[in-house]
Amino acid sequence: MRRRAEEREDDIKDSLQALFQHRSIHGKGDYYMLLKLKQMVVEYGEKIVKEGLVVATWGNLSAREEDEEIFVITPSGMNYHILEPEDIAAVDFAGKPIGTGRKPSVETPMHAAIYRARPDVKAIIHTHSINASACAAARVEIPCIMEDMASMVGGPVKVAEYAPTGTEQLAGNVLAALGDRNAVLLANHGVVTVGRCLEEAFKLSMMVEKTAEIFIKSRILGQPFSLSGEETCYLKDFYRRCYGQNMEK
Numbered sequence: 093m094r095r096r097a098e099e100r101e102d103d104i105k106d107s108l109q110a111l112f113q114h115r116s117i118h119g120k121g122d123y124y125m126l127l128k129l130k131q132m133v134v135e136y137g138e139k140i141v142k143e144g145l146v147v148a149t150w151g152n153l154s155a156r157e158e159d160e161e162i163f164v165i166t167p168s169g170m171n172y173h174i175l176e177p178e179d180i181a182a183v184d185f186a187g188k189p190i191g192t193g194r195k196p197s198v199e200t201p202m203h204a205a206i207y208r209a210r211p212d213v214k215a216i217i218h219t220h221s222i223n224a225s226a227c228a229a230a231r232v233e234i235p236c237i238m239e240d241m242a243s244m245v246g247g248p249v250k251v252a253e254y255a256p257t258g259t260e261q262l263a264g265n266v267l268a269a270l271g272d273r274n275a276v277l278l279a280n281h282g283v284v285t286v287g288r289c290l291e292e293a294f295k296l297s298m299m300v301e302k303t304a305e306i307f308i309k310s311r312i313l314g315q316p317f318s319l320s321g322e323e324t325c326y327l328k329d330f331y332r333r334c335y336g337q338n339m340e341k
């Protein structure tokens with residue numbers, strides 16, 4: 093059951109105190125920015141369950157603000173439907189929790205490693221969606237067979253070598269397979285997408301899952317054709333500069 097308002101107020105005060113002691117938090121403005129980010133993590137946690145990308149407590153997601161070496165991440169083993177913003181843990185880039193809140197996700201080392209290596213990444217979503225997980229189980233990469241995937245992922249979704257969940261070894265394997273693209277499969281485990289915001293990482297999760305399904309079905313019909321490196325580069329650049337309301341030049 094969701095908690096009472098007074099209990100939530102106490103949690104927020106404790107969390108505020110801990111965050112003020114952290115070097116990256118300079119004032120109330122920063123704190124409320126972080127709280128807003130936590131609210132968004134709760135919101136997108138509900139979305140990944142609703143879309144069937146995860147079941148029960150599996151998967152995890154995180155987000156960070158520009159210029160802050162802190163990220164917020166879902167707690168370990170809690171059902172998405174009961175999460176409140178104050179349940180979302182704040183963690184530094186070494187993967188160390190800030191304050192005394194909930195225990196962060198067991199995949200925190202992987203999230204921290206991605207944020208350290210990829211300054212362009214502001215949000216990470218890890219799911220166990222069915223078709224992407226089927227490719228991960230077979231350890232078969234998802235080739236760049238669809239235009240939307242080429243533009244958003246920037247190439248094939250490669251498979252990170254197997255390592256047990258929650259380990260630094262898995263974090264290293266994920267980084268190696270992710271490179272400068274925006275999605276990666278975790279052998280015998282699931283899929284990770286990264287984006288400039290939670291909305292983009294979520295869109296990628298849905299799109300990679302859809303492409304995995306198309307890939308599997310197209311293998312029934314024959315051999316799917318991959319887009320070339322040049323075609324992929326063009327589509328990626330087009331997406332960054334021209335798609336939707338993007339203003340990037």
Ligand SMILES: [Zn+2]
Pocket residue numbers: 150151218219220257281282
């Ligand atoms: Zn997982």
